[in-house]
Amino acid sequence: MDLKCPSRPEDGLGDRISRLAAIMQRLRDPETGCPWDVQQNFASIAPYTIEEAYEVADAIERGDMDALKDELGDLQLQVVFHARMAEELGHFTLADIFDGISDKMVRRHPHVFGPDAENGEAGPGWEAIKAAERAEKGGNSALDGVATALPALLRAEKLQKRASRTGFDWPDSQGPKGKIVEEIGEVDLAKNDSERIEEIGDLLFAVVNWARHLKIDPEAALRAANTKFERRFRFMEDRAGAEFPALSLDAMEDLWTAAKQDET
Incomplete structure (x- = not known):
């Protein structure tokens, strides 16, 4: 193996991807690589992958x-990191990843890449094609393929959308x-913490469902509410100084009102 760090490429995109792959290969070398990188595995890297995706959304x-x-760039590094570990174990390579996603995008856009593309024929929709792919893989439920690691609000929305396509939905x-009003009542009637946890979960699920029907992204809405709360709370702290607690x-309520008025 060439122990020199790959130089900055002067050619095309492929050379740049190859450079990053070579850097990761060097970092993962058991003898000459970085000890931290060498000891990582899929499970230990997964949280970083999720974090980087959120940082992309934040930017x-x-x-x-x-x-x-x-x-x-940080997110792309995560792809290369996982691909390198998979290649070391003989599962797949970075090239396999690019081939797979390229084939998938062509397959899911027959109206662009298919034989009738020049005629403007739309063909089967994205969701219909995805459903056919799940069926080929042995899926027997409309809910197959909704990742369990998704943020809870996002996963609830996806589960509801999948169920809706089968006709199981409010008109x-x-x-x-x-349902939200009903679930609030059931929270009040809960007899212990276990029941309250269950009913609060049902309440949150119902709120996501209402947001979906109003065509509002619940994850984005809550993220905006978090930002607004943080902005107003920091205003309160700045206005009161060290005496705030x-x-x-x-x-504090007066300061909160002042923070709201400051935004108008």
Whole structure:
């Protein structure tokens, strides 16, 4: 193996991807690589992969293109890292990943790449093609393929969308709205922590369902609410200074109102 760090390529995109792959190969070398990188496995790297995806979303939300470029690079590194570990174990390579996603995109866009593309024929929809792919893999439920590691709000929305395609859904937004009221009542009637946890889960699931019917992304909505809360709370801390924790609840409420008014 060439122990020199691959130089910056002057040619095309493929050379740049190859450079990153070579860097990761060097980092994973048991004898000459980085001890931390060598000892990692799929499970230990997975949290970093998830974190990098969220940092990409954060850069997009902030409209920071310089940060987006950096975060997309970090996310690409995660792909290369997983691919390198898989290749070491004889499962698949980075090239297999690119081939697989390229084939999938062509397969799922027959209206662009298919034989009738020039005629403008739309062909089967994206979801229909995905459903056919799941069936080929032995899936027997409309819910197959919804990743369990997704954030809970996002997974709830995806499960509901899948169920809706089978006809199992409220006809309009009034159904899930009424379900929220029902679930609040069941939380109040819960007799112990175990029941309360279950009913709160049902309540959150119902809120996601209502948001879906209103065509609102619940994950994005909650993320925006988190940002708003943080902004207002920091305003309160800045206005009160070191005395903030000692303030009465009424005084904090006044500061909260001031924070809201400051935004108008």
